[in-house]
Amino acid sequence: MAKQNYDALASKIIELGGGPENIEKVIHCITRLRFYLHDEKKANTEAIQALDGVAGAVYNSGLGQYQVVIGPAVADVYDCVIKQLGTDAAGDDAQEAATSAAPKSEGPTSFLDLIKKGFQTLIGTITGSMIPVIGLLAAGGMLNGFLAILSEPSLLGWISAKSDTYVIIQSMAMAPFYFLPILVGFTAAKQLRSDPLVVAAIGAFLVKPEMAAFVNVKHVEHFMGISLNANFFGLPISIPSYAYSIFPVIFAAWLARPVGNWLKDHLPASIRSIFQPLFTIFIVGSVVLVVMGPAIIAISAAISFLINQLLQFNYAISGLLIGGLYQVLVIFGLHWMVVPLVAQEIAQHGQSNLNALINFTMIAQGAGALAVAFKTKVASLKGLAGSSALSAFAGITEPAVYGINLKYGRVFWMSNVGGAVGGLIAGMLNLHMYGFTGSLIGFPSFASAKDNPNNLWIFCLAAVATIIVSFAMVYFFGFKDSDTQSVKAPVAKKNVFKEAVAEEK
Numbered sequence: 001m002a003k004q005n006y007d008a009l010a011s012k013i014i015e016l017g018g019g020p021e022n023i024e025k026v027i028h029c030i031t032r033l034r035f036y037l038h039d040e041k042k043a044n045t046e047a048i049q050a051l052d053g054v055a056g057a058v059y060n061s062g063l064g065q066y067q068v069v070i071g072p073a074v075a076d077v078y079d080c081v082i083k084q085l086g087t088d089a090a091g092d093d094a095q096e097a098a099t100s101a102a103p104k105s106e107g108p109t110s111f112l113d114l115i116k117k118g119f120q121t122l123i124g125t126i127t128g129s130m131i132p133v134i135g136l137l138a139a140g141g142m143l144n145g146f147l148a149i150l151s152e153p154s155l156l157g158w159i160s161a162k163s164d165t166y167v168i169i170q171s172m173a174m175a176p177f178y179f180l181p182i183l184v185g186f187t188a189a190k191q192l193r194s195d196p197l198v199v200a201a202i203g204a205f206l207v208k209p210e211m212a213a214f215v216n217v218k219h220v221e222h223f224m225g226i227s228l229n230a231n232f233f234g235l236p237i238s239i240p241s242y243a244y245s246i247f248p249v250i251f252a253a254w255l256a257r258p259v260g261n262w263l264k265d266h267l268p269a270s271i272r273s274i275f276q277p278l279f280t281i282f283i284v285g286s287v288v289l290v291v292m293g294p295a296i297i298a299i300s301a302a303i304s305f306l307i308n309q310l311l312q313f314n315y316a317i318s319g320l321l322i323g324g325l326y327q328v329l330v331i332f333g334l335h336w337m338v339v340p341l342v343a344q345e346i347a348q349h350g351q352s353n354l355n356a357l358i359n360f361t362m363i364a365q366g367a368g369a370l371a372v373a374f375k376t377k378v379a380s381l382k383g384l385a386g387s388s389a390l391s392a393f394a395g396i397t398e399p400a401v402y403g404i405n406l407k408y409g410r411v412f413w414m415s416n417v418g419g420a421v422g423g424l425i426a427g428m429l430n431l432h433m434y435g436f437t438g439s440l441i442g443f444p445s446f447a448s449a450k451d452n453p454n455n456l457w458i459f460c461l462a463a464v465a466t467i468i469v470s471f472a473m474v475y476f477f478g479f480k481d482s483d484t485q486s487v488k489a490p491v492a493k494k495n496v497f498k499e500a501v502a503e504e505k
Helices: 007-016 045-049 074-085 092-101 111-151 164-178 180-192 196-207 209-216 247-266 269-313 315-331 334-349 353-375 379-393 398-405 409-428 440-446 455-478 481-485 496-504
Strands: 023-028 032-037 056-060 065-069 221-223 226-228 230-232 235-237
Touching: 007 045, 007 074, 023 074, 032 074, 045 056, 111 164, 111 180, 111 247, 111 379, 111 398, 111 440, 164 180, 180 196, 180 247, 196 209, 196 247, 196 269, 230 269, 235 269, 247 269, 269 315, 269 334, 269 353, 315 353, 315 398, 315 409, 334 353, 353 379, 353 398, 353 409, 353 440, 353 455, 379 398, 398 409, 409 455, 440 455
Parallel strands: none
Antiparallel strands: 023 032, 032 065, 056 065, 221 226, 230 235
């Protein structure tokens, strides 16, 4: 759908909020407009709540804000409000005040509460950093899917995979993924209030070709199973491939703020503009290399070992567990570290059981996003969910995972139920996969009678079961439109809106 005109809605909100003279500042978050009013009693809450396009309104005394819940279109409505009020009504000062004015919570009361709170904060940071680039990832995923159809000999076969045209189009499609650390570095820095350009530069440094070349260095030393493929000031370190990864650069965005602020406070103003970013890039980049690189390698090695042992133990059980949990690795960018296992299986045996199971986790996340697209009445969310589902069916799940499913937590886990069912069926019927391309677009990778004459039909059966289960679980149990008012907030049986306000503070 084309972008809607929200001028009329913005005008009514301003009028019912006491008029332009009653509004000092206005900012917005992911779902609501936040007004700083001279007199909150002049706002007609009942009338504002009755407006078409408004999901709720309340005055938050703790923040000193009058909050109007809009939903996914909040940025468009905000632009119209600012256009009518003037740019003096907007500003970073208000955003800073909103953050600093938030009352401190009393803190978790137990170790489990601490773990839960930390995990929610981490997921919120990850999704908040990814949402601005979801459109790019969805576009890249769909373009890559179309390219697969055009180049696959068993489909159209119009473009040779060895042609320059193929290379150029694939580069267009995959550029947002390869340079994801740069894009996410910028957006994560904006969310965590560090310098976006500095963190983006750190992301660029991580994916620079010379850095990527360390991964292929031969004759390296090893320490506790970790390849020490580089030397930094005499210290042997391990440098993994940072392309497609997000967690290291989010960590960089988090660390860049205190480092940058300290440098700002202690460097003379005359040299600050050059030496503050210089030292921030060097210090934060060095910590990422020395700490995050080995950590990623160690975690990935442990995950690869466990997956390999599980596959050797029982294929059906492996399908159930990997199908249900593999997409958790995608959240942290650790899924790329499993690729060597798939490559090794195909090189040694001509097929990969692991890749066959991973395939259904992609289909499951796509089906979950598709269920949201069918159920939601929010036009912008319907469009995003639909495109994200197509991208997942084309083998790229990041738009669905970060943009829809993980954002509305139950959608992610309900989708995983379908992945577990598909993986279980694949394992029980001994499904084989003979290529890398996965999800629905990768069905030619199952078309072989070498090991099982019914292999393709087994894939179809497991894929249909995955789609049905994931779609049904999300449609009936995983999502409702009220979730858009309270992203990741606990939903009470009564007064959902107040719970959402309390959580967002």
